[in-house]
Amino acid sequence: MAEKRTGARKSSSDGDDGASSRKAPSKKAPSRKTPAKRAAPKAEAPRRATATQVAARAAQQLLELTGKEAEGVTGLGRADDGWxxxxxxxxxxxxxxxxxxxxxxxxxxxxxxxxxxxRRLRRYTRGTPGGE
Structure with missing residues (x-):
């Protein structure tokens, strides 16, 4: 009987039960650290505003500065460095x-x-024809 116990022990330590309780030596996973450039995404430059956004924003900012209500946007054009x-x-x-x-x-x-x-280009009474 002693042999059976020894054999049972031997088989349990060499069998699946013993292997599952022991961890196999794991290979070191490759480092996931990346250079600083890649770790944080580059801050993208703010997107250019659309013509509609620029027009609305210009009217709003003019109101904030002058306190005068915008009647409407009558012209819009691209300039070298903006609008x-x-x-x-x-x-x-x-x-x-x-x-x-x-x-x-x-x-x-x-x-x-x-x-x-x-800058103010001109003043006029509503309904008067202009030099357009």
Whole structure:
């Protein structure tokens, strides 16, 4: 009987039961560390704004600076370093509104639509023909 026990022990240590309880030496996994350039994705440059976004943003920023309500965007064009937007605003409200005083502003923005500068091109009464 002693042999059977020894044999049983031997078979249990050499068999599947013993192998499953012991871990096989594992190969070292390749390092997943990457150079710093790849570890963090490169910050992409902000996307250029669309013409519609630039026009809306220019009118909003002009309102914030002047306190004058935009009547509409009357012109929009690409410039070398951004955009040029023409915004018509109500300078003075009157009754009747056909006598309101309007002004045409030229707003310059960068490629992303951020205001770089503005200037008033002309003032006129609503409904008067202009030198367009």
């Amino acid at each position: 040029t937007v023409e915004v018509e605003v109500v300078e003075v409200r009157r009754i009747p509104n056909t006598t309101d005083v309007l002004a045409l502003y030229e707003v310059t923005t960068d490629d992303h639509g951020d205001l770089m500068g503005y």
